[in-house]
Amino acid sequence: MPLTLQRTELLRSRNYIAGEWREATGSQLDVTDPATGALITRVPDSGACEAREAAEAAHAAFATWRKVPAKQRAQIIKRWNDLVLAHQDDLGTLVSMEQGKPLAEGKGEIVYAASYIEWFAEEATRMNGEIIPAPVAGRRMFAVKEPVGVIAAITPWNFPAAMIARKIAPALAAGCTVVCKPAEDTPLTSLALVRLAEEAGVPPGVLNIVTASRENTPEVVDAWLDDPRVRKITFTGSTPVGKHLARRSADTLKKLSLELGGNAPFIVFEDADLDAAVEGLMAAKFRNGGQTCVCPNRVFVQAKVHDTFSEKLAARVKALKVGPASDASSQIGPMINARAVEKIERHVQDAVARGARVLVGGGRLPELGPRYFAPTVLVGADGTMACASEETFGPVVPLTRFDTEAEVIAAANDTPFGLAAYFYSNDIRRVWRVADALESGIVGINEGAIAAEAAPFGGVKESGYGREGSTHGLEDYLHTKYVCQGQLD
Numbered sequence: 021m022p023l024t025l026q027r028t029e030l031l032r033s034r035n036y037i038a039g040e041w042r043e044a045t046g047s048q049l050d051v052t053d054p055a056t057g058a059l060i061t062r063v064p065d066s067g068a069c070e071a072r073e074a075a076e077a078a079h080a081a082f083a084t085w086r087k088v089p090a091k092q093r094a095q096i097i098k099r100w101n102d103l104v105l106a107h108q109d110d111l112g113t114l115v116s117m118e119q120g121k122p123l124a125e126g127k128g129e130i131v132y133a134a135s136y137i138e139w140f141a142e143e144a145t146r147m148n149g150e151i152i153p154a155p156v157a158g159r160r161m162f163a164v165k166e167p168v169g170v171i172a173a174i175t176p177w178n179f180p181a182a183m184i185a186r187k188i189a190p191a192l193a194a195g196c197t198v199v200c201k202p203a204e205d206t207p208l209t210s211l212a213l214v215r216l217a218e219e220a221g222v223p224p225g226v227l228n229i230v231t232a233s234r235e236n237t238p239e240v241v242d243a244w245l246d247d248p249r250v251r252k253i254t255f256t257g258s259t260p261v262g263k264h265l266a267r268r269s270a271d272t273l274k275k276l277s278l279e280l281g282g283n284a285p286f287i288v289f290e291d292a293d294l295d296a297a298v299e300g301l302m303a304a305k306f307r308n309g310g311q312t313c314v315c316p317n318r319v320f321v322q323a324k325v326h327d328t329f330s331e332k333l334a335a336r337v338k339a340l341k342v343g344p345a346s347d348a349s350s351q352i353g354p355m356i357n358a359r360a361v362e363k364i365e366r367h368v369q370d371a372v373a374r375g376a377r378v379l380v381g382g383g384r385l386p387e388l389g390p391r392y393f394a395p396t397v398l399v400g401a402d403g404t405m406a407c408a409s410e411e412t413f414g415p416v417v418p419l420t421r422f423d424t425e426a427e428v429i430a431a432a433n434d435t436p437f438g439l440a441a442y443f444y445s446n447d448i449r450r451v452w453r454v455a456d457a458l459e460s461g462i463v464g465i466n467e468g469a470i471a472a473e474a475a476p477f478g479g480v481k482e483s484g485y486g487r488e489g490s491t492h493g494l495e496d497y498l499h500t501k502y503v504c505q506g507q508l509d
């Protein structure tokens with residue numbers, strides 16, 4: 021069944037700057053369906069000019085928006101949340117249309133995105149400061165929370181709704197204003213979300229969105245990086261780009277939130293509930309076809325249970341239905357672009373060339389289209405393989421056998437990344453030893469589905485810094501100002 025919108029005007033093709041939907045002044049960027057390659061629509065392929073106009077609008081709006089009472093900001097954000105949920109079907113269809121994930125996942129992502137919007141509508145009214153007991157007489161001392169200012173949000177293609185929602189919502193809640201640049205592969209969901217924010221009453225200039233091709237994106241973002249009025253960069257994407265943003269923003273010392281790449285280990289100990297571990301791995305690995313930064317990239321199974329586990333897993337992976345989002349029974353969609361499929365194929369071929377064996381899948385599915393890759397299970401994987409050091413970002417599970425706890429902790433931590441880690445064990449002493457030893461920002465214990473708006477989401481090491489969601493997520497958009505009043509005795 022073709023993917024269509026009820027409210028067709030949510031399919032938008034213009035930038036939104038200073039409260040105006042503006043046509044492209046130059047070239048345009050094709051947005052295509054990854055399942056078929058068909059053109060969906062065209063959006064502006066913007067450059068430094070549009071970027072500067074957006075930054076100017078956000079800077080001008082900040083003086084007023086920061087003074088809007090927190091409760092009023094909260095009410096506007098809550099209205100935005102209600103509109104997003106009221107348009108769940110259309111927004112979910114847009115996600116699946118441009119990103120390719122199965123429709124059920126696309127619609128599910130809208131609920132997930134809205135959970136962040138609702139969360140920060142509530143957090144907006146709890147930006148309490150502190151009254152500090154003065155160490156000397158005659159003084160009053162306060163710690164006051166203030167908005168950082170103009171925020172630049174650069175977002176990835178894998179969760180086109182959730183990633184931008186969990187950046188815009190806390191920014192608006194804190195009293196900041198925003199310029200954002202969505203991923204070139206998936207701009208449409210972001211444009212629709214901004215339209216609904218406008219409808220909810222977000223004033224002109226407070227929220228601005230600019231679309232650009234991969235080639236022109238550096239021109240847009242560098243204009244914000246060099247602009248002293250932009251006070252913070254919040255980015256979700258690859259570690260190389262995250263490092264570029266950190267280096268380039270140093271000249272104006274911007275605040276940074278970087279949610280970058282991962283290389284999550286998934287460890288199954290011999291004392292684990294194997295059926296639960298299989299289900300946990302299926303949930304964590306095959307969500308969005310493996311295109312998430314927290315999906316298990318390396319799977320370690322203790323020798324005694326390796327063969328039983330791999331057989332159980334193989335049966336589940338074999339049963340996965342691959343297909344376009346227009347087929348409601350699809351569970352694994354196409355990969356986002358040709359580059360992604362080439363990387364996945366390279367990882368599988370490299371692993372096999374180094375001794376791994378394909379238990380399930382192992383290659384493309386040309387009969388479905390050029391962007392499809394079969395859900396794959398490899399056995400005999402090891403740390404010498406590309407899939408052990410690089411994020412595959414696809415539906416591939418490389419299984420590595422291990423003997424001892426010490427050995428697997430060392431292997432799990434042997435990576436520059438540290439975003440998520442998972443392990444299954446029913447030994448309570450082992451649970452706390454391993455949870456303490458794993459070098460990651462997120463640890464799932466006997467649980468594969470860890471994402472939630474109430475949780476502080478973020479990494480350590482080269483997976484970045486800053487936290488999104490939870491009460492910590494608002495802090496990244498605030499300064500703490502110390503106010504001291506004397507001569508009061």
Ligand SMILES: NC(=O)C1=CN([C@@H]2O[C@H](COP(=O)(O)OP(=O)(O)OC[C@H]3O[C@@H](n4cnc5c(N)ncnc54)[C@H](O)[C@@H]3O)[C@@H](O)[C@H]2O)C=CC1
Pocket residue numbers: 174175176177178201202203204234237238241242256257258259261262264279280281282312313411412413
């Ligand atoms: N942490 C996460 O959730 C994500 C991690 N990734 C990782 O990144 C790899 C590559 O995926 P991509 O989509 O290519 O990620 P990417 O990091 O290249 O793109 C993410 C965002 O950064 C922008 N960007 C790209 N180059 C830029 C530059 N020079 N200056 C400013 N902005 C720039 C893109 O336009 C997009 O909006 C994936 O295979 C995965 O390993 C990708 C997406 C999400």
Ligand SMILES: O=C(O)[C@H](O)CS(=O)(=O)O
Pocket residue numbers: 178179182183256279311312313314470471477
């Ligand atoms: O970037 C991602 O892959 C997401 O952060 C994963 S999650 O937060 O949606 O789990």
